[in-house]
Amino acid sequence: MTSMTELSYASGTSAKPLLGDTIGANFDRTAAAFADREALVERATGRRWTYDQLAAEVDAVALGLLDLGVGKGDRVGIWAPNCAEWMFVQYATAKIGAVLVTINPAYRVHELEFVLNQAGIRTLVAAPAFKTSDYAAMIEQVRPRCAALEDVVLLGGGSWDALLEAGRAGDPGRLAGIGATLTADDPINIQYTSGTTGFPKGATLSHHNILNNGFFVGEGCGYDQEDRICVPVPFYHCFGMVMGNLAATSHGACVVIPAPAFDPRATLEAVAAERCTSLYGVPTMFIAELNDPSFAEHDLSSLRTGIMAGSPCPVEVMKQVIERMGMAEVTICYGMTETSPVSTQTRADDSLDRRVSTVGTVHPHLEVKIVDPETGVTVPRGTPGEFCTRGYSVMLGYWEQPDKTAEVIDAARWMHTGDLAVMDADGYVNITGRIKDMVIRGGENIYPREIEEFLYTHPDIVDAQVIGVPDARYGEELMAWVRLREGAGPLTAEGLREFCAGRLAHYKIPRYVHVVDEFPMTVTGKIRKVQMRAEAVDILGLHDAAKQRHA
Template sequence: MSDSTIAHDRGETTTPLLTTTIDANLQATIERFGDREALVDIAGGIRMTYAEFGAEVDRLARAMLARGYAVGERVGIWAPNRAEWTIVQYATARAGLILVNINPAYRTHELEYVLKQAGISLLFAVESFKNSDYRGMVDAVRDHCPDLREVVYFATDSWSALLTNADQIAPDAAAKVSATLQPQDPINIQYTSGTTGFPKGATLSHANILNNGYFVGEVCGYSEEDRICIPVPFYHCFGMVMGNLAATTHGACMVIPAPAFDPAATLAAVQQERCTSLYGVPTMFIAEWALPNFTAYDLSSVRTGIMAGSPCPAEMMKKLITAGIDEVTICYGMTETSPVSTQTRTDDGFEHKVGTVGRVGPHLEIRIADPVTGETLPRGEAGEFCTKGYSVMLGYWNEPDKTAEAIVNGWMRTGDLAIMDPDGYVRITGRIKDMVIRGGENIYPREIEEFLYTHPDVLDAQVVGVPDAKYGEELCAWLRLREGAEPITAESLRAFCTGHLARYKIPKYVKLVEEFPMTVTGKVRKVEMRTASARELGLGE
């Protein structure tokens, strides 16, 4: 096979990779755009120019150094989105401390595991949020975490007291430490939500996440004129890399609409701050457009944005285009790849934006491999998506065996099933473990979900496999319906699908829900859905 027929592609290299650290890049942005707005935290009532933001970052970096925290030590952060989160992100990078993102949804069991596994010395947290008592959970595990020397709570005396330490150290102390850091140094650990066992800590370098944020922003066409609305969590790459680092590498403004996703607060922020870019997973965009007073919001400033986490439903993309947001890009990736591997371009056509996750990003390499043999497949055949290049993590923190399983000859194995088109665009057809095998037929839930979105009463759809004595597996469709819609039954859904889907692809079971079980990053938890479906239907495991 010639290169044009095998499922292997390389990104363009016209724009060079950034070869500095996160802090060196931020300082360069401050020099160029010091008077421009860097950060707006609407709930916190905080606005900062780049010069002001840089001063806060430096103050916290000096405070941590004065308290004795040394390059390479791990600093945890356990909080929803707020201005201080972003300050901690850049201050740890300036001081050479490895920031450990802790999922705000974690409870004591998971918190204790991460604090111990990463060896966290200093923890930043909020005291409480919604129904979570963070201080209480920290108190419950603190005695079991010998490395943890100090806990600082935002918006309390402990935060103010920590910052006063900055005055005990030379004004240029943090700058001197920053100058000793290298782009390949580890600077961030993100725990990937494992479906079995404990999560693994993907360890990322300055070069990993700085470049990924930069090139994602380049593809979106960012400049210092842009204002990015970031309702996605900072704890995940979507918020802190594709959001914050894409902004600071271009001199753009980071806009935090609320501590956690709120559709009305997000659209209000876009309108108030005249945001030019809007982020979200598909369920966030669906929730925003479903607001009863949606048309009251002025979204005319938005030109671009990023949808990621799961593929974009065609119906949602039509709504974005109708609203004038026709340069939205679709991204695909994983925490272990910093995160983005493929992205649609702002001028791509409708079919590419709804049918694919784009093509390979700059300076990266991708291929579709046979999951068993590892051989690169022809274009048009489904196999495992693998990626290689600057974005691949350094490894899982203190887990060399798991690192060796995931990265083979420099290639990160994603566990996602994908197909590469003749023009290099990639379609994700599901997780290898989400594929349903019914009577020997391989079924990709994504294809069925796309069709179910065309039902006039379906707001959102997810399809999972459930056990079946005759066929091995059958399909169960979880549906969220529009307000006021008549209930959909298995019989009425079968009637809707007949003639459009092959018989074996028509769901046997239907479950109507108000919401899907989700991870904090907005990914649907299909493992949980399969278990619940099988239990409720009395189908066993």
């Protein structure tokens, strides 16, 4: 009989208790304790805020939103690249109990419309434009079809100025009164994850979920008020707004925004100029920084720690980050949006081998187990199975989709991640694959089903299967296998890209196209994506990328 100690189960202990307060209360306490310390630096504009100044901006935005009629439980969308205002809105909504809906800056019209309607967004704060995206025009296009949407506030424009003006003229005493009515278990954030059914699902997270996860990620990095965290990862995702912003403000540390969107040189310049002690990124970002022609010109000697996450971390890249960037205490985190996000993290005192070849051990106050996907029984250590986690970090559920929630959170409140993992004798976890077909491209979670359904709208495509194939830069890239209607002309990758451009977010557009007469099938008629992935490596000559070792 297998003893408990040999099972793939672990629970995280800590001398520090969970935080029981709301994000607003926690932030106010930090702002009072570290009033004169720098809290936020925006490199693109040169603007800086101390904690005292940041608190004043947050309160002004909170009172401005109240002036618009936004109340507890109302959904407020934010659609913008990384900027200081994004952070103001994050904390302002938390202070008044509104639910912040974070919208991917890469979304196009049909994705925006879906999220606005599914979440019932009442007020949308957006950048007027970014890169080639005219956000204002897209919003006007969908607005007539979004019944709940009452107010659109464009950053840098008259509507944003009016909101701030109203807020600065408001009574700050109102915020204390509202704060007293909020609880840590209130929903505070909806983050959309690509959906297997062709539409995204809104993971609904509470103060308790994300404040504690940010705090304990910060504990894992050893943060205090002396730390300066360079955050080039997007705020719309947990990596930026939880592991970045909330980890910082729960420790009195400073957030440095190197650029509105990731730019390797701007990131290196920010670390050097601001003497950052911590740097975040998905592996793709670190690869780009290490390979930037100007790398040697930047003094990175202030770096101590940081986080690599969001995608399988190549072992060689991790070694270079430690050796060439001086991030001796860099950690790897593993998690998912639905778990706020982090479930495991490597520690600064782990051996180099552990830190480059595993995703660490269970986080404080959480439980993890690895189960047989068929039976749900916990497997012995060293045996692969599905990674499950339970505890304060598990989302409240998918917004207004109890059926979808029930598919991933069982009766005992275990979150079933769909990831295959192995736990060793000491409790260290390796992620070995995915039960579902989700593709992780440069930290973006992509569900093939959503893209397949879209490809069916192409006039020449009668059937489509999308798979992830190895890629040295992004970890994985998308490849579409398609069957064409009889008499259709040739379909190239470039032609398919043109069809998708402007209709699918850029990261969801397949890089490779392979036209077939039929797909590999099992005897029961199921598509064999495993075989397709293996064949794709040969077809595309991706043997070197496929050999890369990951944690």
